[in-house]
Amino acid sequence: MSATDTSFDRATDPYRVGHGREWLSAGAGRGYVHATGHGEGGPASKRVIVGYGFWIFLLSDIVMFSAFFAAHAVLQTATAGGPSGRELFNWWSIVLQTFLLLVSSFTCGLSAVATEARSQLWTQLALLVTGLLGVGFLALEGRDFAGMVLQGAGPDRSAFLSSLFAVVGLHGLHVSAGLLWLGTMMAQIFVKGFRADILRRMVCFNLFWHALDIIWVALFTIVYLIGLGR
Amino acid sequence: MFGKLTWQAIPWDQPIPLVAGSVVVLIVLAVLAWVVIKGYLPYLWREWITSVDHKRIGVMYTLLGAVMLLRGFIDAIMMRSQQAAAFRAAGYLPPEHYDQIFSAHGTIMIFFAAMPIVIGLMNFAVPLQLGVRDVAFPTLNSTSFWLTATGALLVNISLVIGEFARTGWLVYPPLSGLPYSPGVGVDYYLWALLISGVGTLMTGINFVTTILKIRAPGMSYLRMTIFCWTALAANLLIVAAFPILTATLAMLALDRYLDFHFFTNEAGGNMMMFINLIWAWGHPEVYILVLPAFGIFSEVISTFSGKPLFNYRSMVAATMFICLVSYMVWLHHFFTMGAGGNVNAFFGISTSIIAVGTGVKIYNWLFTMYGGRIRFATPMLWSMGFLVTFVIGGMTGVLLAVPPADFLLHNSLFLVAHFHNVIIGGVLFAAFAGITYWFPKAFGFKLDEGWGKIAFWLSLIGFYVVFMPLYVAGLLGMTRRLQHYDVAAWRPWVLVAGIGIIIMICAAACQVVQFVVSIRRRDELRDETGDPWDGRSLEWATASPPPPFNFAVLPDVRGEEPYWEIKRRAIETQQLSAEPKYEPIEMPRNSPTGFITAFFCTMTGFALIWHIWWMVGLGIVAAYAVFVWFAWRDVTEYSIPAEEVARFDRARRQAREQWLAQHAGQPA
Ligand code: HEM
Ligand SMILES: [Cu+2]
Numbered sequence: 097m098s099a100t101d102t103s104f105d106r107a108t109d110p111y112r113v114g115h116g117r118e119w120l121s122a123g124a125g126r127g128y129v130h131a132t133g134h135g136e137g138g139p140a141s142k143r144v145i146v147g148y149g150f151w152i153f154l155l156s157d158i159v160m161f162s163a164f165f166a167a168h169a170v171l172q173t174a175t176a177g178g179p180s181g182r183e184l185f186n187w188w189s190i191v192l193q194t195f196l197l198l199v200s201s202f203t204c205g206l207s208a209v210a211t212e213a214r215s216q217l218w219t220q221l222a223l224l225v226t227g228l229l230g231v232g233f234l235a236l237e238g239r240d241f242a243g244m245v246l247q248g249a250g251p252d253r254s255a256f257l258s259s260l261f262a263v264v265g266l267h268g269l270h271v272s273a274g275l276l277w278l279g280t281m282m283a284q285i286f287v288k289g290f291r292a293d294i295l296r297r298m299v300c301f302n303l304f305w306h307a308l309d310i311i312w313v314a315l316f317t318i319v320y321l322i323g324l325g326r
Numbered sequence: 327m328f329g330k331l332t333w334q335a336i337p338w339d340q341p342i343p344l345v346a347g348s349v350v351v352l353i354v355l356a357v358l359a360w361v362v363i364k365g366y367l368p369y370l371w372r373e374w375i376t377s378v379d380h381k382r383i384g385v386m387y388t389l390l391g392a393v394m395l396l397r398g399f400i401d402a403i404m405m406r407s408q409q410a411a412a413f414r415a416a417g418y419l420p421p422e423h424y425d426q427i428f429s430a431h432g433t434i435m436i437f438f439a440a441m442p443i444v445i446g447l448m449n450f451a452v453p454l455q456l457g458v459r460d461v462a463f464p465t466l467n468s469t470s471f472w473l474t475a476t477g478a479l480l481v482n483i484s485l486v487i488g489e490f491a492r493t494g495w496l497v498y499p500p501l502s503g504l505p506y507s508p509g510v511g512v513d514y515y516l517w518a519l520l521i522s523g524v525g526t527l528m529t530g531i532n533f534v535t536t537i538l539k540i541r542a543p544g545m546s547y548l549r550m551t552i553f554c555w556t557a558l559a560a561n562l563l564i565v566a567a568f569p570i571l572t573a574t575l576a577m578l579a580l581d582r583y584l585d586f587h588f589f590t591n592e593a594g595g596n597m598m599m600f601i602n603l604i605w606a607w608g609h610p611e612v613y614i615l616v617l618p619a620f621g622i623f624s625e626v627i628s629t630f631s632g633k634p635l636f637n638y639r640s641m642v643a644a645t646m647f648i649c650l651v652s653y654m655v656w657l658h659h660f661f662t663m664g665a666g667g668n669v670n671a672f673f674g675i676s677t678s679i680i681a682v683g684t685g686v687k688i689y690n691w692l693f694t695m696y697g698g699r700i701r702f703a704t705p706m707l708w709s710m711g712f713l714v715t716f717v718i719g720g721m722t723g724v725l726l727a728v729p730p731a732d733f734l735l736h737n738s739l740f741l742v743a744h745f746h747n748v749i750i751g752g753v754l755f756a757a758f759a760g761i762t763y764w765f766p767k768a769f770g771f772k773l774d775e776g777w778g779k780i781a782f783w784l785s786l787i788g789f790y791v792v793f794m795p796l797y798v799a800g801l802l803g804m805t806r807r808l809q810h811y812d813v814a815a816w817r818p819w820v821l822v823a824g825i826g827i828i829i830m831i832c833a834a835a836c837q838v839v840q841f842v843v844s845i846r847r848r849d850e851l852r853d854e855t856g857d858p859w860d861g862r863s864l865e866w867a868t869a870s871p872p873p874p875f876n877f878a879v880l881p882d883v884r885g886e887e888p889y890w891e892i893k894r895r896a897i898e899t900q901q902l903s904a905e906p907k908y909e910p911i912e913m914p915r916n917s918p919t920g921f922i923t924a925f926f927c928t929m930t931g932f933a934l935i936w937h938i939w940w941m942v943g944l945g946i947v948a949a950y951a952v953f954v955w956f957a958w959r960d961v962t963e964y965s966i967p968a969e970e971v972a973r974f975d976r977a978r979r980q981a982r983e984q985w986l987a988q989h990a991g992q993p994a
Binding site: 135136137138139140144145148149152153155156157159160163164166167170171174175176251253254255256257258259261262276280284288293297 | 544569570603
């Protein structure tokens with residue numbers, strides 16, 4: 097990961113790994129040393145701070161999802177005489193969606209590799225493919241949703257369907273937001289190049305996109321696999 | 327064009343809200359006009375509205391909280407006077423209005439008074455105590471504040487345009503569902519909290535990152551002040567709990583807007599799920615409020631006892647213990663749900679166990695005072711008032727935690743007395759202690775001690791006179807949220823509470839007078855040393871008010887009480903440490919992002935409440951545009967030249983040297 101930080105210079109080692117306190121007691125006020133493990137190393141580098149904060153955000157996002165998952169678990173059988181998951185789910189579409197999303201995670205990873213190699217072309221290409229896969233995923237999901245609504249199995253039909261549309265839709269909203277971010281990111285890399293702050297955002301974007309994958313795995317299991325068994 | 331919004335939304339036929347609303351609008355307009363005419367607007371914009379300085383943001387949070395505290399207090403006065411009048415009578419507030427008042431009171435007090443003050447004090451003090459220059463994400467911090475302000479604004483708009491929820495402060499369904507609450511009241515509640523909740527969540531992320539990743543060199547975890555520890559615990563709770571609130575309210579919004587069935591009566595909805603979810607946030611929330619309060623008391627008690635905190639490590643352990651266990655007790659808010667004896671027993675026991683952690687803290691504070699040379703300054707008075715009051719509140723809490731007892735006391739005034747006992751005695755007293763304690767740091771002069779002490783004593787007495795009778799009324803079977811009643815046995819207790827509120831009004835007036843008098847006498851009350859209370863932690867090591875960069879040179883921390891040690895060394899050797907080498911300092915630039923985002927969020931929220939769909943779209947597009955615009959900027963920091971840093975620090979050192987000369991030969 098450290099290779100993504102342009103300010104990291106191995107020769108002079110500005111972080112003074114392992115030298116935290118002695119170095120700082122000389123009075124330099126600029127901080128940005130790595131913590132030595134006892135938390136005495138002074139302020140962490142910007143890259144660490146941004147990455148760490150984003151991790152915390154992702155955790156909070158997962159907490160929000162878990163509330164929706166819990167609601168779905170409670171309401172999964174509350175079909176109120178309406179259709180159940182077994183009657184509604186389009187198995188092939190779900191498999192295809194899973195496939196698209198997983199591959200997009202892979203290409204997203206490639207974009208990180210390309211960024212590390214500072215290749216504008218490959219970064220843009222990998223991001224573009226990631227975005228297209230994401231669009232494909234959303235299109236399939238939208239088609240399934242529309243089909244269900246037309247069948248009279250929209251979220252207003254039963255509590256089960258409400259919670260289904262909510263938790264899957266929330267994930268879809270995240271993917272949509274991710275796509276907006278992705279587009280912005282591509283434009284920024286194009287215009288501003290691999291600047292330190294852009295690189296930090298790239299790290300965050302990658303984290304975000306992979307997190308969506310993890311959530312999808314939970315969705316796949318809890319909503320679809322278990323739902324099919326009901 | 328304007329959705330559900332028509333002229334009928336303004337309560338022409340209800341004199342009380344109309345007059346109250348008009349007065350508020352007039353005051354706001356007058357203040358705005360005054361600001362514009364005096365030419366303060368550019369200054370406000372530059373130095374405050376767009377400021378990303380954690381100290382400024384902290385002050386604005388606290389101010390917002392204080393104003394909302396007064397607003398909520400007015401609701402409280404109305405409720406107490408209504409009940410005093412409404413014995414076998416209708417009183418002066420019709421039921422549909424009374425219901426809005428108690429709902430608005432709870433909502434405002436928790437979300438827009440207590441939370442902003444607590445977050446404001448954390449904003450102000452945590453980076454200073456950590457010995458650093460700012461929080462992890464300064465612009466995000468400003469955005470958090472403005473989103474909170476958005477929420478407060480929406481709630482207050484409901485006073486004049488439309489109505490507020492009539493459901494209580496936690497909008498339980500099915501009452502809050504569309505069939506039973508068709509008006510916009512619940513929608514005001516939902517969007518105010520959804521928007522401000524995002525702001526609070528971002529604060530949580532910001533402070534967890536700050537405390538764990540940005541501390542002065544040498545500041546290991548076990549050298550942080552207890553206030554920083556409690557802030558860490560509270561912000562961890564925010565990160566883990568506020569998303570649940572957002573999710574829950576989003577579900578209710580889906581029920582109301584898109585005909586979903588999460589909590590409805592029909593189609594398989596499950597309203598007990600709402601109660602579970604909301605309290606899975608709600609109980610951690612009370613600790614989000616009270617843990618930082620414990621932190622403030624720890625700082626104050628140790629400072630004014632002139633001793634290090636007794637058993638610092640057990641204090642840390644108790645804090646983190648409470649942080650964890652506060653997650654496992656939520657069901658005590660609805661023992662009566664009927665989950666069964668075993669479940670109730672589990673939650674009854676886990677609830678009582680929390681009191682153990684709190685007990686540890688109480689003893690630590692007592693032992694800190696024991697043998698100390700106590701100075702009875704205003705912050706210390708609030709802290710001692712807290713010690714006594716909170717013990718009572720904790721004990722009634724443990725009483726409520728016994729399920730069979732709770733079946734009798736649930737939803738009674740006994741419960742109301744309990745939580746006011748802990749929230750006023752804990753959080754509010756801490757807010758006042760913290761404000762008087764850090765005020766000189768923020769503004770360079772102390773608050774007037776005389777008025778502060780009068781305010782304290784009136785508040786303390788007023789509190790007991792209002793709430794002790796409510797315990798009794800609750801034991802006599804009086805339930806909460808009664809617009810009128812006809813049981814003669816309750817009458818005297820309600821009247822005593824009504825007298826108590828008069829004492830509290832006097833207390834509030836004294837607080838206001840305290841500020842006015844102090845500001846007018848600021849030259850006499852000036853503190854030149856930066857250390858008016860003989861403090862022990864790092865915020866007192868810099869000037870009052872601190873410069874934008876807080877410390878000219880990041881302090882080198884070698885113990886639990888870094889500033890105390892620096893001070894001792896200086897007094898012993900009769901000199902300050904050698905002048906450091908000054909370097910230029912990079913600071914984040916101010917940014918209007920937060921304010922503009924909040925502007926569009928207010929617009930979107932208002933449009934959602936009134937179903938003005940084009941405006942919703944506009945607001946969302948604009949918010950995205952702001953985001954891109956912000957992400958696009960190239961220069962994010964500015965540099966403060968070394969000479970300026972040196973100039974500031976030399977002035978500070980000079981003041982310290984004078985102080986040292988006065989203290990020559992004294993033992994520290
Ligand atoms: C010693 C620790 C505490 C215990 C054992 C405790 C116990 C309880 C119990 C069992 C209830 C539910 C009673 C019912 O609804 O019938 C309750 C309600 C409540 N408590 Fe506590 N509590 C404690 C501390 C606190 C603190 C520190 C705060 C806030 C700072 C607080 C705020 C509240 C609030 C706001 C409610 C109820 C609100 C409502 O129903 O609208 N409690 N407490
Ligand atoms: Cu609780």
